[in-house]
Amino acid sequence: MLALLPFALHAADAGAAEGPVTIEDAPYGEVLFHFYQQDYFSAIVRLLAARERDRLPHHDAEAELLLGALYLSYGQHLEAAQIFERLLAGNASPEVRARTWFFLAKIRYQRGYPEEAQQALALIGEALPASLEPERRLLEAQLLMETGRFDEAARLLGEWQGSPEWMTYARYNLGVALARAGRVTEAAAILDALGRLEGRDEERLAIRDKANLALGYALLREGEAGAARDPLQRIRLSGPFSNKALLGLGWADAELGAYDRALVPWLELAKRNLLDPAVQESLLAVPYAMAQLDATSQAVDHYHRAIEAFHAEAGRIDATIEQIAGGALLDKFLAGDPGHAAGWYWKLEALPEGVEARYLYHLLATHEFQEALKNYRDLRFLARNLEDWRESIDVFGHMLETRRLGYAERLPRVEEALSRADVQGLVDRKLELDARLNGIEAEHDALALATADEFRLWGEIAMLERSPALAADLPEAEEARRKIRLLKGVLQWQLEKEFKARLWTLRRALRDTGEALVETHRARRSVEHAMRTEPEVLAGFARRVAALGPRIDALLARVDRAALRHRAHLETIAIAELEQQKERIETYTVQARFALAALYDRSAAAGGAP
Amino acid sequence: MEKRIAGLALLLALAVSPVHAQDEPAVEEFQGLDREVQALKDEVLDLNRDLFLLEEELLFPANSQVAFFLSVDVGEFFALDSVSLKIDGKEVTNYLYTEREVDALHRGGVHRLHMANLEVGEHELTAVFDGKGPHARDYRRGATMKFTKSLGAKYVELQITDRAAKQQPEFVIREWE
Numbered sequence: 001m002l003a004l005l006p007f008a009l010h011a012a013d014a015g016a017a018e019g020p021v022t023i024e025d026a027p028y029g030e031v032l033f034h035f036y037q038q039d040y041f042s043a044i045v046r047l048l049a050a051r052e053r054d055r056l057p058h059h060d061a062e063a064e065l066l067l068g069a070l071y072l073s074y075g076q077h078l079e080a081a082q083i084f085e086r087l088l089a090g091n092a093s094p095e096v097r098a099r100t101w102f103f104l105a106k107i108r109y110q111r112g113y114p115e116e117a118q119q120a121l122a123l124i125g126e127a128l129p130a131s132l133e134p135e136r137r138l139l140e141a142q143l144l145m146e147t148g149r150f151d152e153a154a155r156l157l158g159e160w161q162g163s164p165e166w167m168t169y170a171r172y173n174l175g176v177a178l179a180r181a182g183r184v185t186e187a188a189a190i191l192d193a194l195g196r197l198e199g200r201d202e203e204r205l206a207i208r209d210k211a212n213l214a215l216g217y218a219l220l221r222e223g224e225a226g227a228a229r230d231p232l233q234r235i236r237l238s239g240p241f242s243n244k245a246l247l248g249l250g251w252a253d254a255e256l257g258a259y260d261r262a263l264v265p266w267l268e269l270a271k272r273n274l275l276d277p278a279v280q281e282s283l284l285a286v287p288y289a290m291a292q293l294d295a296t297s298q299a300v301d302h303y304h305r306a307i308e309a310f311h312a313e314a315g316r317i318d319a320t321i322e323q324i325a326g327g328a329l330l331d332k333f334l335a336g337d338p339g340h341a342a343g344w345y346w347k348l349e350a351l352p353e354g355v356e357a358r359y360l361y362h363l364l365a366t367h368e369f370q371e372a373l374k375n376y377r378d379l380r381f382l383a384r385n386l387e388d389w390r391e392s393i394d395v396f397g398h399m400l401e402t403r404r405l406g407y408a409e410r411l412p413r414v415e416e417a418l419s420r421a422d423v424q425g426l427v428d429r430k431l432e433l434d435a436r437l438n439g440i441e442a443e444h445d446a447l448a449l450a451t452a453d454e455f456r457l458w459g460e461i462a463m464l465e466r467s468p469a470l471a472a473d474l475p476e477a478e479e480a481r482r483k484i485r486l487l488k489g490v491l492q493w494q495l496e497k498e499f500k501a502r503l504w505t506l507r508r509a510l511r512d513t514g515e516a517l518v519e520t521h522r523a524r525r526s527v528e529h530a531m532r533t534e535p536e537v538l539a540g541f542a543r544r545v546a547a548l549g550p551r552i553d554a555l556l557a558r559v560d561r562a563a564l565r566h567r568a569h570l571e572t573i574a575i576a577e578l579e580q581q582k583e584r585i586e587t588y589t590v591q592a593r594f595a596l597a598a599l600y601d602r603s604a605a606a607g608g609a610p
Numbered sequence: 611m612e613k614r615i616a617g618l619a620l621l622l623a624l625a626v627s628p629v630h631a632q633d634e635p636a637v638e639e640f641q642g643l644d645r646e647v648q649a650l651k652d653e654v655l656d657l658n659r660d661l662f663l664l665e666e667e668l669l670f671p672a673n674s675q676v677a678f679f680l681s682v683d684v685g686e687f688f689a690l691d692s693v694s695l696k697i698d699g700k701e702v703t704n705y706l707y708t709e710r711e712v713d714a715l716h717r718g719g720v721h722r723l724h725m726a727n728l729e730v731g732e733h734e735l736t737a738v739f740d741g742k743g744p745h746a747r748d749y750r751r752g753a754t755m756k757f758t759k760s761l762g763a764k765y766v767e768l769q770i771t772d773r774a775a776k777q778q779p780e781f782v783i784r785e786w787e
Binding site: 023026028029030032033034035036037041044045046048049052053074075076077078079111112113368371372375378379382385386389392393396399400523526541544545548551552555558559562565566569573 | 636637639640641643644645646647648650651652653654655656657658659660661662663664665666667668677679681710711713714715717718719720721722730761765767786
């Protein structure tokens with residue numbers, strides 16, 4: 001179905017980010033963090049959670065677009081389409097609109113919805129970035145070819161002057177489509193040119209080989225064996241298409257009656273791996289050619305060997321079918337799975353080990369199997385996810401119980417402590433101190449702010465002042481009075497000097513105390529509130545836990561059932577493919593037996609054993 | 611002659627493309643299964659959203675919740691190795707970054723490095739990052755900050771940036787309420 005689309009378009013480049021994004025809500029950045037690592041599942045969950053709690057006030061519109069891109073990447077094109085349709089009916093920029101419709105078209109095509117793909121293509125408009133234009137053309141041409149509208153496809157490709165690489169793929173697809181439609185002359189012109197491409201890189205060489213193969217076989221089908229030789233001979237002997245090329249070349253020579261020449265490629269082919277149908281066919285073709293060349297005994301030998309080889313092969317296929325039906329092979333496929341959901345762009349890159357696995361290499365080239373396998377993988381991820389949550393829910397239940405018990409134990413102690421704390425008394429005292437300080441400031445009562453030593457000294461001086469001896473009219477008394485006046489003056493000066501600073505310090509201390517009291521008051525109210533509401537909070541959590549548990553169980557059951565159905569579907573596809581391979585082997589075996597019988601008859605008629 | 615044609619017919623059935631033509635019932639079956647998977651994914655995602663929120667609110671109630679995020683804003687590529695956090699003198703995380711994560715950070719992603727339950731009041735945060743800058747030069751930089759936790763969830767973002775001094779990555783810390 002899908003011929004060649006060489007570049008995979010990653011969601012990370014496609015719709016979401018159009019250049020540097022300024023993150024203003026951390027949760028949005030967190031979603032991007034997972035998105036850029038292609039962990040679409042985690043990204044979606046976080047985005048949904050953040051929106052649920054209104055944590056993305058600055059990224060509303062972008063979040064919606066990002067969610068669409070995420071759903072797309074995760075293979076949920078139905079959900080994505082709904083979001084895009086809503087968004088694009090709004091006021092998204094033409095560039096964003098064009099990109100998302102293009103991407104939607106591609107995924108719908110890959111998933112086998114060609115009409116929906118056409119619809120999306122038609123909505124792209126003119127604003128698609130130049131870098132995506134070639135792929136868009138290719139997709140459009142592909143859709144036309146699949147509905148048999150080759151002329152329109154040819155015109156579309158003819159009008160467009162894209163990059164050489166894209167044009168090559170496009171023209172190959174067109175050539176093949178024309179050949180399949182029986183328009184061989186037109187196909188030949190295109191494929192012949194492609195079959196002579198210069199170049200050293202693997203992609204170019206592969207296209208060359210494919211074009212030559214397509215051309216050679218088309219000509220063979222038209223009965224033009226002579227013309228078919230050239231393109232078939234251009235194919236690399238050790239490339240992925242060499243087996244088919246060797247087979248075709250042999251048939252071309254056989255058609256021309258040159259059986260000895262035909263043996264050359266066929267004998268080479270017969271040495272290769274029997275998994276390949278081309279090799280299987282060569283096992284018959286070789287004795288056939290030998291029989292034509294009257295090398296009867298050799299032909300008989302080869303037919304016997306072919307029958308044995310086919311028998312062994314059929315046995316291996318049977319064993320593989322058994323493995324698949326028993327479920328073991330699919331598990332092997334997924335053994336190398338990293339485990340986290342990589343969404344729609346995951347591809348099985350390498351075959352697992354084992355003889356049986358190699359039978360399915362055909363299957364892996366088909367989108368049908370790949371897409372079905374991705375779905376199955378995704379289902380297994382979902383099952384693991386739900387199983388993990390089921391354990392967590394049990395833990396939450398225990399946590400809540402512990403909290404409830406803890407609350408019940410702490411409550412009486414907290415109530416007692418709250419009743420003991422006389423916060424109001426402290427507040428009253430603080431207010432009293434405020435008033436006193438105001439009075440001290442108003443009266444400029446520096447002595448009120450004296451230190452203990454200063455106060456004691458002042459008292460002593462006052463006592464001395466009152467002493468009768470000081471009042472005596474004596475030089476010593478006068479001296480004493482002078483000293484006391486001096487001391488008092490110094491002390492007064494000291495008190496004056498420190499008054500402002502002390503006042504300020506005390507005021508600040510009182511203010512800090514005031515703030516601490518406010519905080520205490522608030523904390524107390526908070527504790528009272530918490531103690532009052534805790535039962536309600538716990539009950540709320542308990543309700544949520546109680547509701548989520550059954551949801552997990554129900555979904556897990558559905559996911560498991562779906563996984564079984566998908567597995568059965570995969571097994572069906574795989575077994576069908578293998579049955580087809582076995583049928584071919586059986587047909588070849590029958591042909592070999594008939595040919596052998598014919599040879600024996602011929603020998604008997606000629607009057608001797610072969 | 612007959613055999614030859616039969617052989618040719620068989621081989622030509624393989625020609626041109628390795629893909630079998632898909633029959634209608636198979637396609638319909640796949641599409642049915644595909645729709646089923648999409649519906650299940652939808653429901654599982656919704657359920658995960660609810661579970662994710664429950665877990666967060668249960669383990670980190672808003673009144674004590676502080677979330678620490680890490681982001682990167684550097685001109686030249688800075689290969690971040692690890693970030694460690696201490697809160698009030700106690701190490702709470704020492705996170706090693708994979709290449710994939712570093713790439714995601716450079717593209718603008720923000721990593722939720724750590725979640726904590728902290729009492730209302732003042733706390734001290736010390737963050738240290740290790741990495742390799744341009745020309746494979748090793749970097750280790752730290753930053754310490756005091757912050758106040760009041761009621762309600764708090765976000766603290768640690769950003770590794772070289773805006774102040776080009777090619778010299780430093781920590782910049784900001785708070786979000």
